[in-house]
Amino acid sequence: MKQSNNPTAHLLQACPAWVEKLSAIHHDDLSFEERLEMRKHLENCANCQTVRAEYRAMDALITNLPPVVPLDAMPTRLQELTGMREELSRSLLADDAHDVQDEIQMPASKQLPRSHTRRAVRLNLAAAVLIVSALVAGFFVLHTSHSADLHTLISSPRHTNVALQHNTYLDVIIGNGRGDSYAIDPSSGSIVWKHQVMTEPSNNPFSANGILYYSGVNNVLYAIDGGNGQALWHTQLGPNNQNNGIGWNLAANNDLVFVTTSNYISNKSTLYALDAYTGAIVWQKHQQGSQQLSVLAVSNGVLYGESDGLYAWSARDGHQLWHNPQLTAQGSDSMISALAIVIANGKMYFFAAPQSPSGSGGSIKASHQIEVADVSTGHLLHTITINATAPQPLGFAVSGNILYAAMNNGTGTSSLQAYNLSDDHRIWQKTFTSERIVTLSATNDHVYIGMQGPKETKTKTGPTAAFALLALKGSDGSQIWLWSNSTSLTLAVAAVEINGVVCIVNGGVVGVRASDGHQLWQTAFSQATGFPPAID
Amino acid sequence: MTRNLSYNASDSPDEPLPLPGDEAGCVELARKGNGLAFAWLFQHYNAPICTYIARLVGNDELGRDLAQETFVRAWKSLLGLSGELLFKPWLYRIATNVARSHQRHERLVRWLPLPRPEQVHTAYRPLSVEGPEELIGEREQVHQILGCLGAQARVCLLLQLHAGFSQREIATVLKISEKSVSSYVSRGREQFRQLYNQARGDSSQ
Numbered sequence: 001m002k003q004s005n006n007p008t009a010h011l012l013q014a015c016p017a018w019v020e021k022l023s024a025i026h027h028d029d030l031s032f033e034e035r036l037e038m039r040k041h042l043e044n045c046a047n048c049q050t051v052r053a054e055y056r057a058m059d060a061l062i063t064n065l066p067p068v069v070p071l072d073a074m075p076t077r078l079q080e081l082t083g084m085r086e087e088l089s090r091s092l093l094a095d096d097a098h099d100v101q102d103e104i105q106m107p108a109s110k111q112l113p114r115s116h117t118r119r120a121v122r123l124n125l126a127a128a129v130l131i132v133s134a135l136v137a138g139f140f141v142l143h144t145s146h147s148a149d150l151h152t153l154i155s156s157p158r159h160t161n162v163a164l165q166h167n168t169y170l171d172v173i174i175g176n177g178r179g180d181s182y183a184i185d186p187s188s189g190s191i192v193w194k195h196q197v198m199t200e201p202s203n204n205p206f207s208a209n210g211i212l213y214y215s216g217v218n219n220v221l222y223a224i225d226g227g228n229g230q231a232l233w234h235t236q237l238g239p240n241n242q243n244n245g246i247g248w249n250l251a252a253n254n255d256l257v258f259v260t261t262s263n264y265i266s267n268k269s270t271l272y273a274l275d276a277y278t279g280a281i282v283w284q285k286h287q288q289g290s291q292q293l294s295v296l297a298v299s300n301g302v303l304y305g306e307s308d309g310l311y312a313w314s315a316r317d318g319h320q321l322w323h324n325p326q327l328t329a330q331g332s333d334s335m336i337s338a339l340a341i342v343i344a345n346g347k348m349y350f351f352a353a354p355q356s357p358s359g360s361g362g363s364i365k366a367s368h369q370i371e372v373a374d375v376s377t378g379h380l381l382h383t384i385t386i387n388a389t390a391p392q393p394l395g396f397a398v399s400g401n402i403l404y405a406a407m408n409n410g411t412g413t414s415s416l417q418a419y420n421l422s423d424d425h426r427i428w429q430k431t432f433t434s435e436r437i438v439t440l441s442a443t444n445d446h447v448y449i450g451m452q453g454p455k456e457t458k459t460k461t462g463p464t465a466a467f468a469l470l471a472l473k474g475s476d477g478s479q480i481w482l483w484s485n486s487t488s489l490t491l492a493v494a495a496v497e498i499n500g501v502v503c504i505v506n507g508g509v510v511g512v513r514a515s516d517g518h519q520l521w522q523t524a525f526s527q528a529t530g531f532p533p534a535i536d
Numbered sequence: 537m538t539r540n541l542s543y544n545a546s547d548s549p550d551e552p553l554p555l556p557g558d559e560a561g562c563v564e565l566a567r568k569g570n571g572l573a574f575a576w577l578f579q580h581y582n583a584p585i586c587t588y589i590a591r592l593v594g595n596d597e598l599g600r601d602l603a604q605e606t607f608v609r610a611w612k613s614l615l616g617l618s619g620e621l622l623f624k625p626w627l628y629r630i631a632t633n634v635a636r637s638h639q640r641h642e643r644l645v646r647w648l649p650l651p652r653p654e655q656v657h658t659a660y661r662p663l664s665v666e667g668p669e670e671l672i673g674e675r676e677q678v679h680q681i682l683g684c685l686g687a688q689a690r691v692c693l694l695l696q697l698h699a700g701f702s703q704r705e706i707a708t709v710l711k712i713s714e715k716s717v718s719s720y721v722s723r724g725r726e727q728f729r730q731l732y733n734q735a736r737g738d739s740s741q
Binding site for chain 2: 070
């Protein structure tokens, strides 16, 4: 047989009618109808599927090239033209003066309440490292199998806009002071879009209904279209100074995003409800008190929050539905990627806050129970005693009808417990000899738990792995697979399953097949760090 | 030590600057001759414009030089400009023209020759994203292949991937039809795919 000299002869070819459309990557490149048609075509055409996957991989090769080192400063010629030479000198002097002022004010910040101090630490860490969140809206739209009456955290009305279903990306936001964010295709690890906010992040990123929210240290909340990385809006929330900050938690439903701000000097907190698509303030509430107001979750038109006890407000207009000062949620550990509170079957699950000893002195008593409250009244229904010696509660994950609770035991071991959400009885419990649990997530019948230095990975010839991710069967806790590597842990690590691929963020991002733990791809990001994934 | 420009609204007490991130506000002030507002725009676009031009001409140092020229031209053109202005596409158009002009007149940029057809390896190897070690070795190859693409296809592809423009926006930047842009990006990708597979085949032999 005569061999072809055509260099393209060995390559799969896309259908001529679709070849140009396969190069469309921007949300606006194809109409809604064209996107639907293409999806149908791709379902039935292996060649076009392959060619498109290759185009995406090729895009990743180009976009992953290291960025060119930019100009050191505004060119002298341009400084002269714009009159900025004088301005620049003035600006540098002002910076120096500001630095001195910061040093003088440091003792005052040390007197902040414990929670405020923790936030300040978080801010500093967030500024120094990469922040990663998982944007899994599309995944949940397509694959969630929750029962109709089960509403999990921040999950109220499921997103049904087909045009946004391609938001099956992992979002990577970089805390390098420029607000670089990337969306990664979980099937290939390729970068789908990137966006730059030009502001240092202050908190975890948060995503819901195809929108990525990003809090800046300038107290501006930014909204980015998760489908294409385009900026949607930004809204200034309170004055831009160091006495004010945007709250750690956000929540969102189909129409509104809820966020709090606090002034650390006046102890005044404000709860805002913003239009998710325009950023306009729909309503706001003010609260005075040393306990910062924070948002916990929104579900079925009710917004839950915490300050001096737990609160419930109407999400639509902010009208207070109930307040129980006797209940205080501990929240998840800030260093673990997990949920702080779960709302399911009309009940609210959270770790009871540690008890302070009466009077001065004495140590804080750790929480030994999960509290279960009625979401319609705020009344405590019952408590679940944690079966551990000295538990340090870490956080939750939920999937199907099972609640997973992770905790450190304080004896060099950690444990994971699974509860049936119908009757709140424990189904199983596993104990691990790891230094600490760093990430917990669950999807369908899989629960993923990431650990630092688990002894289970030690072999006769090799040392203990720095990090291991265990995939367990949700129904009985049996191990499905274990993935480990020797990469030192970054500030926080995240692992979340998207479309059958578990994306592990720790330094870089690694894609692992959910069914068997086989590593599919790896994308390098310098100093990337995972933060709790936001799930909608 | 390099130090970034600070952005402080109190520098202009009579005309408070918009918030960082409010690009439209900065553009409006820059059009009125506000150097500080333009400094913010420079800071915002410095890195992407340098990278875009460097990829276009295949040389980082040259890319930075041409980026300087781009910002100078932008400042000069911006002053007194009236009517609606979409700054980002407008700036990328200037950057593209500066790079093209340089290539046309200076002829300093050399691209590696297109691989010969007989070098093509016939085994089918799908594209994939490799780990970081392999990527480092691959970078040079990617640079070379980008240089082998047709000029217009390369511009369209980089505007799409680096600047994040839609095909309609690229058409505005380059003042060509949307259909042409669609054709160029498709052609560029296909050409890249062929050359990449060809190069991988060669390197594996």
